Amino acid sequence: MGLSASVPIKNSIHQFKVNDARGKEVDLSTYKGKVLLVVNVASKCGFTDVNYTQLTELYNKYKDKDFEILAFPCNQFLSQEPGSSEDVKEFACTKYKAEYPVFQKVKVNGPNAAPLYQFLRASKPSIYGTRIKWNFTKFLVDKDGKVLARYGTMTKPLSIENDIQKALGEV
Template structure:
């Protein structure tokens, strides 16, 4: 028996629901029993992965659903990287500082260091200086640095793209690409940054904490390391060499 309650107090429901497991999106069909006399209640569904998942929406009427039974999975497919942790950095297109689209798949086979930069931060001098030093040392061995200006932390990147380019390229001789100013936290965060954060959370949660947070990406487009704003680029040179596979 599906449920021990009396027939007058229950009815059977059959419906489909799309669920996202983080790695796979799937459409499932469920057979449920519904108790008609109780109030709202958060309910757990049991997936084919044998893990409890929260019901995505409560019943329309005041009910309690008990003992869900998964009948079958009708469809399963991989989701894009912008929606989950699957995929890679190569799935994204971003804009450079001049407004041109850049498909990040052009960096396939490279090791990437992705960093949110600012021009008026107390960490600016040390980070920009060491980013240039690191790039000069390893650019011919497969390292690319992708810098994304962001004004979300202390309003320390107030300039427009032209001013940011002038600052980075003139004062710090930055030869690596500077991209369009983006947001890295919140609802308007760039899709790339949503992916980076979901792939590699920080010590106190996924959110970017300040200017010059850094993500290291291997040659296959996977996020492999994350470094705090106060961690200077040359301090993790050994990791860069590891993923570049150089002595």
């Protein structure tokens, strides 16, 4: 038997609500009309410096062109995000001058994965299936809230700039 009618099927990131670093609910429909890069971040990872540095560079370049980065701290990979959500936000904003939203810590894998991440993973499986392999997995989402692409940890943010430009309609 399929899903009951009372369980709505979500087909857009804009149908989700998440909590910001302080626990305040944020309706992702506020990002309708923007291209999004959704990233699971960690402050104590070997990939932290290059990712945060390049995410800030991308954000500064495209923030006035309907582009937004949504950072979701995650401590599921070797406990590389040990602090509170507010600690993570302070770290990103102070050390890397991040001006984009940093949300509450989430789980990205397993039975307790955040519904948003269940949706993202199901929308764009990788060669590893739907599971997220490590920190700094990135999902590019179009202006209508549909997942366009998924990039692994080793993909540096600046290397997907052309995809961002295409999603923004610049190429």
